[in-house]
Amino acid sequence: MTQHSEISSSMIERDDDKKMDLNSLINDVKHPVEIVAKWLQEANDLGLEKPEAMNLATVGIDGKPRNRMVLMRHITETQIGFFTNLSSSKAKEITNNPNVSATLWWSEMERQVRIEGPAQPMCQDVVEAYFNSRPRKSRIAAWASKQSQPLSSMDALNKRFQEAELMFTEGDVTLPKFWGGYTISVERIEFWLGKPHRLHERIVLTKEKDGWLRSRL
Numbered sequence: 001m002t003q004h005s006e007i008s009s010s011m012i013e014r015d016d017d018k019k020m021d022l023n024s025l026i027n028d029v030k031h032p033v034e035i036v037a038k039w040l041q042e043a044n045d046l047g048l049e050k051p052e053a054m055n056l057a058t059v060g061i062d063g064k065p066r067n068r069m070v071l072m073r074h075i076t077e078t079q080i081g082f083f084t085n086l087s088s089s090k091a092k093e094i095t096n097n098p099n100v101s102a103t104l105w106w107s108e109m110e111r112q113v114r115i116e117g118p119a120q121p122m123c124q125d126v127v128e129a130y131f132n133s134r135p136r137k138s139r140i141a142a143w144a145s146k147q148s149q150p151l152s153s154m155d156a157l158n159k160r161f162q163e164a165e166l167m168f169t170e171g172d173v174t175l176p177k178f179w180g181g182y183t184i185s186v187e188r189i190e191f192w193l194g195k196p197h198r199l200h201e202r203i204v205l206t207k208e209k210d211g212w213l214r215s216r217l
Contacts, residue, residue: 022191022203031077032189032205032212036113043106056082057101058093066093072104073130074183080115081122083130083181085145094119100184110194115186122181131175139173140164
């Protein structure tokens with residue numbers, strides 16, 4: 001039998017008590033991405049592990065879908081963003097077809113967000129600021145990693161890391177030219193809220209010239 005965590009149970013009870021209504025929540029914000037920031041903060045406050053983890057889907061050169069987990073490390077009023085090796089498969093796929101989809105799922109909170117829109121390279125100043133905020137060894141690892149390329153063994157990767165460490169024995173670890181980020185301009189966003197008896201609430205908003213078209217699903 002499936003066992004629910006204490007966090008999951010308490011969150012469901014809390015949502016039931018407050019009778020959270022997505023329509024009201026959407027009415028209270030200027031842009032729907034503000035709700036993403038709000039839910040992310042609530043997930044952080046609950047101590048959930050990696051609440052910023054999201055599934056990113058791209059379209060391969062062959063036209064087939066591909067997805068993987070990344071961390072949403074950037075959020076503004078109209079965009080979300082992530083950082084990556086610019087030589088990675090995902091970066092090449094975005095260059096070929098910028099239309100992507102991302103999903104955030106917080107199981108303990110019974111909430112999901114789906115986002116669609118074009119991805120574009122992130123402003124260099126933002127990339128540098130984030131890179132410089134990372135732990136030193138994470139920055140060194142960025143130099144050692146040849147993401148999405150064949151690797152003979154973990155020993156080979158560890159050797160590259162050691163070689164990268166020697167490059168920066170003195171001074172700061174600089175930003176590699178092959179490392180950057182992407183922002184996703186939100187054109188379609190769907191909010192899912194778990195409700196009792198599987199009568200879940202879903203609202204999708206599609207960006208139009210003069211605002212957002214709202215539909216209940």
